[in-house]
Amino acid sequence: MSTNNITVSQISVAQILRLLGYCALLVSVTMHGAQAAEFDPVDLNDSSLQSRRFEQAHVEDLVSACFSVIQDIGFHVVETESEPAVIVANSYGTNHFSLTINLQRTDEASADYRLRLMLDLPPLPPGKSHQPGNSPEEIDFYQNFFNHLNKAYFTARAIQ
């Protein structure tokens, strides 16, 4: 009888552990699911955070304004493409931040442009990965960049 009791209790412990394992697995999957569900709006927000529309834009002045801000903040232009307008610039140093600007015409008839800016972070050490979404510092960066870009564009237009 006592032998049977021990066996029953051993099974119970094993079952409990198995149940706990399932629970933990379920919780983890649910947490990841929740993260994935939260990631979608962040992903959509990225696009609006990184983009600005310029209606009836003068593309030459807009490109000049981009270069002006890039040079102001100490980035070095490494690559450009005229059609479509693309600029790639890096901050100084080996572990550099990288900026990509893409200027896209949204309406042929009215010369409306959409400017997309993306800040790429330097790679992290092996085994580390960047958190999804934008940190407050990244959000500040985009807002600051566009504020300065608007000023530079306004100045360029005023000179012309």
Next chain:
Amino acid sequence: MKLYLLVLSMLLSTPGCSSQQRIPDFFATQDQFSANRVLQTTRVEDMEYETLLAHVVDSLLDLDCTLQETNKQFGLISATGAPRYRGNLRTIYQYWAGCAGHEVTVKVTRSAPGQFDVRATFLPPEPEADRTFKLLLERSIAQTRVSEASS
């Protein structure tokens, strides 16, 4: 049991691996942006756009730079300094130790008909670099004008 623990530890450890990269405040010196722009800009008058771009390239070669990117439509030239200054222009030592290890971005902007602003930014930033580039550009333009006038 070991399998559960392994899977569990893997799942729980994944979010812990991610970290947030610290972004420097690239706009920390924004009060100096305007002043820097003035120091880094050379105004050139009565010159063709293509000729001016050629003078910019000439000045960068004087600094022993290797061209990295040129875009005539954007008026953009970027270059990197040779690892060691070879003494392409020996008089440069009067002004600056040289462009070795530096990155240069030059933007030519039309400010009025026949008038251009040439802005050169060096990384890492050095006031000597700004002054030397201006000097070399002005010298390159002046030499051409002198030879044009004499011929």
